[in-house]
Amino acid sequence: MTDPIGGARLMLGFDGKSATAQLQDLLQATGARSVILFTRNIDDAEHARDLIAAIRDLVEWPLLVAIDQEGGAVVRVTKGATVFPGNMALGECGDVTLAYRQGQVSGRELVAMGFDLNLAPVVDLLTNPQNPGIGIRSLGADRDAAVPLARALIAGHAESNVACCLKHFPGKGAASIDAHLDLPVLDLSLEEFRDPHLVIFEDLLGSAVDLAVMTTHVIVRGLDPDLPATLSPRVVRGLLRNDFGFEGLVIADDLEMGAIEKHWSIDEAAVMAAVAGHDVLPICHSHERQIAAAHGLQGALDNGRLDPDEHRAAVARIDAVAARSHAANAALPKPDHDLAREIARRSVRVFGDQRGLLPVDGAVCLLAQSPHNIVLVEDTTPGHWADNVSECFAVRGFDVAAIIELDPTSSDLTPLDRAHAHERVILLSWDAHRFEGTRAVLDHACSTLADRLIVVHLRNPSDQVFVPDTVTALTAFGYQQCQLEAIATAISA
Template sequence: MHHRAPAPSRRTLLTVSAAAAAAAVTGVSAPAYATSDRTDDRTLERLISRMSLEEKVGQLFVMRVYGHSATAPDQTDIDLNLKEIGVRTAADLVEKYHVGGVIYFAWAHNTRAPHQIADLSNGIQRAALAQPTPVPALISTDQEHGIVCRVGEPATLLPGAMALGAGGSRSDACEAARIAGAELAAVGIRQNYAPVADVNVNPANPVIGVRSFGSDPQAVAGLVASQVKGYQEAGVAATSKHFPGHGDTAVDSHYGLPTISHTREQWAELDAPPFRSAIAAGIDSIMTAHIVVPALDPSEDPATLSRPILTGILREQLGYDGVVVTDSLGMEGVRTKYGDARVPVLALKAGVDQLLNPPSLDVAWNAVLKAVQDGELTEARLDESILRILRLKAKLGLFRRPYVTAAGVDRTVGTRAHLARADRIAEDTTTLLRNEESFLPISRRTHGKVLVVGADPASPSGTTGPPTTTLAAEFSALGFTATALSTGITPTAAKIEEAVAAAAGQDVVVVGTYNVSATSPQRTLVARLVATGVPVVTVAIRNPYDIAQLTGQRATLAAYSWTDVELRAAVRVIAGHARPRGRLPVPVQRADDPTLVLYPVGHGLSYGERN
């Protein structure tokens, strides 16, 4: 049985005034003790010594939970929690497993509205501070912006990584992160799994793509460091991912185990620079990748479970001593070689600190507990990771200020200034790839009637979408007569005929394209519309490679995402209310010969330039 160490003496107890003030606002009692932002390791070690073994194991886990409330979720969420986790509520999750962190998802109904998120965060903190050894929770999410957003409107939505890569402005990247970080912190989310530090050198990458800043390692490195600075100045722990680099894969690690064939020299040249840059910028946490890199570890274990990669390279070679968090342990990439009970133990042995979202928390939690009881893991090894986690919590001020307030939400989230700045940043990222005979910009006088057709993928959390509707609405706001017709990612023959018929009498057709392949019926849609004689403008609403598969359109733009802020910016560029300033951050290869480049990195037209 684990015995608690004696309580710290009065000399070691630190001020609780800020926590008490927060308690006065939230109606929650302050913890029995609290640390300052500059707490030394000795104080944190005393705190660790008070934890039971079960509490220590819990501190290592960051877990999902369903529901909009920590104590009173909807019945459907209670049922899901009971089925997947064995608890009813977030508060029960913290009480039973002593988890050190919780991750929010829109699909788990955690992020409905800013005040609701803040209340959920406060409820989780109440539960954490009611534990026998009270330690605040570290609440996290994936708010990359662009195509990966968990917190939607009315929070400010900003351009994603590849869009920022097209803008090329480190100051814009920093400001975007600072805005995003301030709004996350206001609702109690203090660890963001961004920025993506992967260098997207493979156009066929199914999982990274526009989540990367681009294909140039040095350009990516500069933007990663800028976003680290912005997030962390706003009081949110940034997390660069996915170490040692997920940019050259053709397999999605959510569904399989990718292998990276880079030599160690290629890794050092292509994949390592953004992580080196993040570390130099003082990154708070780094997320692992469920990928195999034989040149870095001949055992062909996933990097998440590889001691040569996480300890040998990340810790020892790159000198990183911050928090290492796994990518989700529910992904197939980490589950293909070992069972779910072995994965968390092997991850800790490799050098991981935080274990993120296992498919069965009960299996994973008990596996770690048993590994310590059996001597496979030492309690000292757990203490090493817990110390890093507590250092981060102390740095973020969570011991002194665990709660957030409604007033803080109101003065920070989705402010007019933030929204206006997001629009300006988005305009600077929109990239004009083709403009035959200077067709753009169009005017209401010459092209007043606009038909918008195309793909309507499921929108990221909280956007108003669908994309065709958003594009048409922005044209209408600018005085055009605009009609929206969704034709889908794989338009049927009937939908294509409907679009062709709708083009009659229009002055221009705008087509939103989405990851067009050689066999995509989107090619047929564009060709049939071009054949009507009505001018066609295409807007790539995800990867910018679509242009290689399309012919006959008068102009093509890359928006890099189908979130509202980037789509509205694309319309303003088409209509001449903003000038295109974006430049490709990745090359576009020819469709008939991928060894040849159709448009190189840096390509992007301004109005008045010839193709």
């Protein structure tokens, strides 16, 4: 058998929604053994199934196909598949059976579409509640609570022969910078960092199922004072492979993120990540960078910087995950919206209702701050946001007397004046800790409308620190349709 070329370890993202000749040329030129699909590639579940089959026909070797189908803020297939509330909502439920059922449903849907690997679950423990890159993607801050939920999600996927990927090793729940933008640095010793961040990976890597691990672009001073985990042999080879004894697939986070791009060239980053011990090197966007990385990897093989035996072993691990049976034109299961709704309903948390405003009976005014993605991994939230919110409340018997759209980046308070004409006002708030405009609206509403105001935190529940105890407030830990429905139900119950 011919040895794999340097680019075989690349995981390629691409533009468009079809298996084009350009994609075939890219796969042939790089020898890449894996691809990743994003929302930009997918219309619905049926289209994803057909696209994956067509992509596999482009090459003669097994092709691993991956996706980030986490639930909540990160969902790539939204039509024809179940959109779950996300990890923090699941963590609030604390129900292992629900987590297992969610894993089962996701696994069945993904395998029917043709995916081999779900780049989930996120197991970063949210020790920094204001972490911009993790937030509601986390199961929470409590390791003892998160571990059984993560195990259940993984086991549910495994029933359908879909591998899961623990991310983001060694843990970035304490970070205050999003790696999509720049390089987070955690000035923590090994002892300070180990529990809980490393320990949760130790706990989960013993699961008797196929698992991959994704590393992250973060410098932890106590692990490697100079290099992010994705480029560090001390972290990948030393800690993950040797100390933890992990023999499965190791995947770097996207090498085009700002954390890497601002400090290393793409060809050097790809080689460093391979030398560090990664099997899979994702480059999710730029064709030019993908080609440059492939050339860099081939050069490193030719000059001996990359060990050819290790390269072959890495490619073999990729091929082992890719060489699974994929039924042509597999029947797609019906989405389990009822399960998503149950998780959303059980996750609703009421922070307080001292004024006794709940339940609401009668007309309401909705103050709807438009969604604003602060985390680049998130997908665009649904269009016609205000209409969707209004419909969710109207379906549950609310008389939506007015809906006032607000820009979370604006400090203009004049739209709030219209709310004084209504007996009940519901403010749907986004990330007050991030946007001065959102905080200004929240502060003004709490001070001038407190006798009629119900605050709903749609993304970050830690925004409750900006709300006085005397103001009614609640959250469902997210903003998907099932969560909006759960909030409307909780307010009207």
